[in-house]
Amino acid sequence: MTVISTNSPTAELQAIDAAHHMHPFTQADGLAKKGARVITRAEGVWLTDSEGERILDGMAGLWCVNVGYGRKELAEVAARQMQELPFYNTFFQTTHVPVIQLAAKLAEVVPGDLNHVFFASGGSDANDTNLRMVRHYWSLKGKPSKNVVISRKNAYHGSTVAGASLGGMVPMHQQGSLPIPDIHHINQPNWWLEGGEMTPHDFGLARARELEEKILELGEDRVAAFIAEPIQGAGGVIVPPDSYWPEIQRICDQYEILLICDEVICGFGRTGNWFGHETVGAKPDIITIAKGLSSGYQPIGASVVSDEIASVIGSDEFNHGYTYSGHPVAASVALENIRILQDEKIVEHVRDVAGPYLKEKWEGLTAHPLVGEAKIVGMMGSIALTPHKESRARFAADPGTVGYICREFSFGNNLIMRHVYDRMIISPPLVMTTGEIDILIERAWKTLDMTHDKLKAEGMMQAAS
Ligand SMILES: *Cc1c(COP(=O)(O)O)cnc(C)c1O
Helix, strand or coil: CCCCCCCCCHHHHHHHHHHHCCCCCCCHHHHHHHCCCCEEEEEECEEEECCCCEEEECCHHHHCCCCCECCHHHHHHHHHHHHHCCCCCCCCCCCCHHHHHHHHHHHHHCCCCEEEEEEECCHHHHHHHHHHHHHHHHHHCCCCCCCEEEEECCCCCCCCHHHHHHCCCHHHHCCCCCCCCCEEEECCCCHHHHCCCCCHHHHHHHHHHHHHHHHHHHCHHHEEEEEECCCECCCCCECCCCCHHHHHHHHHHHCCCEEEEECCCCCCCCCCCCCHHHHHCCCCCEEEECHHHCCCCCCCEEEEEEHHHHHHHCCCCCCCCCCCCCCHHHHHHHHHHHHHHHHCCHHHHHHHHHHHHHHHHHHHHHHCCCEEEEEEECCEEEEEECCCCCCCCCECCCCCHHHHHHHHHHHHCCEECEEECCEEEECCCCCCCHHHHHHHHHHHHHHHHHHHHHHHHCCCCCECC
């Protein structure tokens, strides 16, 4: 048996990884040829790989490491909790202190009457909970036919059967007979790609009114809820026009449709407020949280629900739960993470310092010949790559070809920036300093220049007809 350690040669680690580890959202054969980049350490906003390269993490891990890497407080809390009470369940009329503390803290930081928390291990399973909870809610209210959930194309709500069905990702639906029945999808408010000749304002209204049309088509007595990310994340950081959310809210109110805001990315400071629905001005009945809840230091997610929903659900046994619902170690780490966010005023840092600074620099990227629009809210941003800005043209190459080229240059330049088709996205740790933002922007420019040079050299600046 080979001893595998952080001192093993990179090629050896890559070979064993390819032999035994199945990566999520990855074509294994392609990755095996190339070798996965082995990340060994991280501190602040910087990753280190097995070759000793220092990489600026423009994605906060997977949108989650909001307080940055290397937080000793979080490690210490976890170690202490593991020694005191590593696990106990909350199924059979028992509870424990960390879960009580975290539920109470969440009731305090989540606005309005969202005061009740059902825990999960991540965002996907929290959305499974939401699907079952809204259906059970309407059934207890004597309206069992209200069981349809409306979502949006190109939304991301996780990768379980319910999560992927609620999501609107075509490549996910194409595998495994998804979506499951009684989930419907309307179009997304992506003006850059789909706005045509409309102004962003009119387009935002039109896309929101698709919700009303769908409700009328299905019948008001059939629709339980509408689920949406305040700002789509994995779909490409799509910032909706200002007209969109107020109209969505009006429609949910008018037809008595529950509003679920999936805050898995937008929550815990990413948009410059504690929650994304505050930024867009929505009033949800349920929010989904995960990722930034523990800054990724422990796997934990939750549904936070209104007084009204909790009181209706509370009248019956809810036949649902996960072994790790409210796991004491994960709960204590999440609680400490929220303490850090509060004590270090990290949400204020995003709102007043890092967010405005990053916005100015990020929007400056539109001066680059490849960049059509640049969008950013708080610390989540995107740029649309285009061969022709004025017509918002797409590239002649298959969607995603150019984005992938750009992503490869970015990784080569030691900046983690992802692509969603031909949109480049960032979502850095919230603690990023202005000096680190300067480095991010400098590397993004260099990456765009290298991409542009390659596209010109290979005749790829052609627009799709
Ligand atoms: C990541 C994500 C999820 C899924 O969370 P997991 O912890 O990966 O299960 C759900 N919704 C949104 C908006 C996400 O970004």
